[in-house]
Amino acid sequence: MSVSSAIIDKVRRDGRLILTELESKELLASLGIRTTQMRPAAGREEAVAASREVGYPCVLKVSSPDITHKSDAGGVKVGLADAQQVAEAYDAIMASCRTQFPEAEIQGVTVQDMARPGLEVIVGTATDPQFGPVIMFGLGGVWVEVLKDVSFKLAPLTKDDARAAIGEIRAARLLEGFRGSEPVDKAALEDILLKVSEFVAATPEVLEMDLNPVFAYPDGAVAVDARVILGE
Amino acid sequence: MSSQTVEQLTHICNAESVALVGASDKGGSFGRLFLEGLRDAGCRKIYPVNPKREEILGFTAYPSISAVPDQIDLAILLTPTGVVLDLVKECVRNGVKGAVVFASGFGELGPEGKELEREIGRVGREGGTRVIGPNCIGLFNPKAGVITYPQVLMKGIPSEPGSVGGFSQSGSFVDYLVWFLAEKGLRFSTIVSCGNECDLAAEDYLEYFGADEQTRTIVAYMEGVKDGRRFFEVARDVGRRKPIILWKGGMSEQGAKAAASHTGALAGSASIWNAMFKQTGIINVTSVAEVVDCAVAFHNLPLPKGRRVAVIGGQGGTGVGTADNCYALGLELPALGEKTVARLREVLPPVGTSVGNPTDTGVASLLDPSLYAKAIEIVADDDGIDMILVISTPVPACLEHVAAAAKTIDKPLAVSVYALPESEPEIYRTLSEQGVAAYPDPKRAAYVLARMAEYSRFLRVHQ
Numbered sequence: 001m002s003v004s005s006a007i008i009d010k011v012r013r014d015g016r017l018i019l020t021e022l023e024s025k026e027l028l029a030s031l032g033i034r035t036t037q038m039r040p041a042a043g044r045e046e047a048v049a050a051s052r053e054v055g056y057p058c059v060l061k062v063s064s065p066d067i068t069h070k071s072d073a074g075g076v077k078v079g080l081a082d083a084q085q086v087a088e089a090y091d092a093i094m095a096s097c098r099t100q101f102p103e104a105e106i107q108g109v110t111v112q113d114m115a116r117p118g119l120e121v122i123v124g125t126a127t128d129p130q131f132g133p134v135i136m137f138g139l140g141g142v143w144v145e146v147l148k149d150v151s152f153k154l155a156p157l158t159k160d161d162a163r164a165a166i167g168e169i170r171a172a173r174l175l176e177g178f179r180g181s182e183p184v185d186k187a188a189l190e191d192i193l194l195k196v197s198e199f200v201a202a203t204p205e206v207l208e209m210d211l212n213p214v215f216a217y218p219d220g221a222v223a224v225d226a227r228v229i230l231g232e
Numbered sequence: 233m234s235s236q237t238v239e240q241l242t243h244i245c246n247a248e249s250v251a252l253v254g255a256s257d258k259g260g261s262f263g264r265l266f267l268e269g270l271r272d273a274g275c276r277k278i279y280p281v282n283p284k285r286e287e288i289l290g291f292t293a294y295p296s297i298s299a300v301p302d303q304i305d306l307a308i309l310l311t312p313t314g315v316v317l318d319l320v321k322e323c324v325r326n327g328v329k330g331a332v333v334f335a336s337g338f339g340e341l342g343p344e345g346k347e348l349e350r351e352i353g354r355v356g357r358e359g360g361t362r363v364i365g366p367n368c369i370g371l372f373n374p375k376a377g378v379i380t381y382p383q384v385l386m387k388g389i390p391s392e393p394g395s396v397g398g399f400s401q402s403g404s405f406v407d408y409l410v411w412f413l414a415e416k417g418l419r420f421s422t423i424v425s426c427g428n429e430c431d432l433a434a435e436d437y438l439e440y441f442g443a444d445e446q447t448r449t450i451v452a453y454m455e456g457v458k459d460g461r462r463f464f465e466v467a468r469d470v471g472r473r474k475p476i477i478l479w480k481g482g483m484s485e486q487g488a489k490a491a492a493s494h495t496g497a498l499a500g501s502a503s504i505w506n507a508m509f510k511q512t513g514i515i516n517v518t519s520v521a522e523v524v525d526c527a528v529a530f531h532n533l534p535l536p537k538g539r540r541v542a543v544i545g546g547q548g549g550t551g552v553g554t555a556d557n558c559y560a561l562g563l564e565l566p567a568l569g570e571k572t573v574a575r576l577r578e579v580l581p582p583v584g585t586s587v588g589n590p591t592d593t594g595v596a597s598l599l600d601p602s603l604y605a606k607a608i609e610i611v612a613d614d615d616g617i618d619m620i621l622v623i624s625t626p627v628p629a630c631l632e633h634v635a636a637a638a639k640t641i642d643k644p645l646a647v648s649v650y651a652l653p654e655s656e657p658e659i660y661r662t663l664s665e666q667g668v669a670a671y672p673d674p675k676r677a678a679y680v681l682a683r684m685a686e687y688s689r690f691l692r693v694h695q
Binding site (some may be wrong): 017108124125126130131132134136143145148150151152153154160161164168207208209210212221227229 | 450456460461492493494499501503504507509510511693
């Protein structure tokens, strides 16, 4: 059994439809997609130990199947420079999340390396009732909600389709480099699109996926956050 | 290699023997209209089926499909809804290749009708009698002499075969489409009315037209799709070989969806259809005028090699406004080559004309209509130009020169004529008969050229 189907099976057995960030990224990593490094930690001491492995600066995010918008719950702390800051961040996250979501099951946090800043894009998938799996590409991060600058392709994508998906967004010129910045590695983005396309075309259990944001660099791209949703 | 569906549809669309169940000689009945239609279209073997008659309009009539002493390729069922299932079963027993179900009152009325329809489709498909419809007006293939369209029968259409194929999920629209396109000088391989698609569906017809050697251009009207994945796969293949001009209804978004992901929320039906058009090369249009305008251009003209257009206008030519239209549609108007400019200056009088892009042949072209032809031929020689848009006065002598020049050049040429079709129908008829893509508005001429440039680019990318 492949890593991805083992993860999906486990989530189904738990009676869940939404993969945690950790599960989503493990799944992506098994497809050969680069993600930020991620260690689960159930308590403060574990978090500090994990941060030493991941390196500084690092990021702490609350780990809970019941909290989907982690930032809004005060469940994300970034730019943590040392063990002391990690320990304080852990306490702050727990306090904020327990206050705002007293009913939530909180497993602890994940400790992640801090991806260097890049152009934020989104790679996503959805399932169309008529055409089946579709792939989306667009400007990511918060821009996806505001600008909705995205393009769609039906899976499975050809290499031409992947290239076209990237070239068709209104902000395509941003990817070419602007105001002295270097062009991003479009081949790396095409590679992510093709891997995601191949995966969802072969995995009807997956209803939707968001890789958002993906940081695109002049050399490569990394999925910084991810969410995988299974069908009923 | 062709699929079983293609083989079956080839047999059905080129039927030699047709049984007409419900044939009649009663004036004004569909039974009579269809029988006369088949007879006049030159259908080779016609077998009227009517248990109450021995002979109808000079044809021997039979009490049932089973009683017909011949292999039947196509059965046209003009009977009421209630007996259709039994008739399809009888078709299966007798090895009939296809059945057109004319009756309505199935799936469109509710779940019971839907269930009956599904059963008819299943029985036919599994038994080898492929079903067109129900709730449809069947098919039209002038070469085979098969015609089942009542309105077309009433109006009369050209009987010579051609190479435009098409299908429509709106029954009556195929009638209008045939009229409109025939009026523009186009002729048909096969045109099918899909109806409720209890068995054969849009994706099957598309696959058939893709494989049909007689069909060069495909036109279609659709509102939904039964098997989207298969439609996508078929269109992906066919779109790389033949232009598919499709008007897809139901493209308005019903507002944002609730979804657990950003992608799910943004993946509206229109964005998915539009994605499919881009991936398959389908030329999507949104009006009758666009269907007809594109069909004429794609069918009659060679594809441009790029998107560089030269605009040539005669007196009052509105070249500048047309240039705006071209830019807005994604076309380029590059400067003409030095040699082209010099050659144009040789033939055009110095006063009242201008050489460039756009070029204005001025009032001089009214006095010497051959200036149109000369200018077109010179510009067509320019390697930096992929296609030509001519804006012509409605003076017949000028149009004759435009039409003649359009034939001698190997680049696409669309002409806009300053004459309203409703007041000057003869002008358009004459141009259409000569295979000239003529429009009453430069913007429409620019539109078809832009769509051709877009399709040409699609083909280059997907070679």
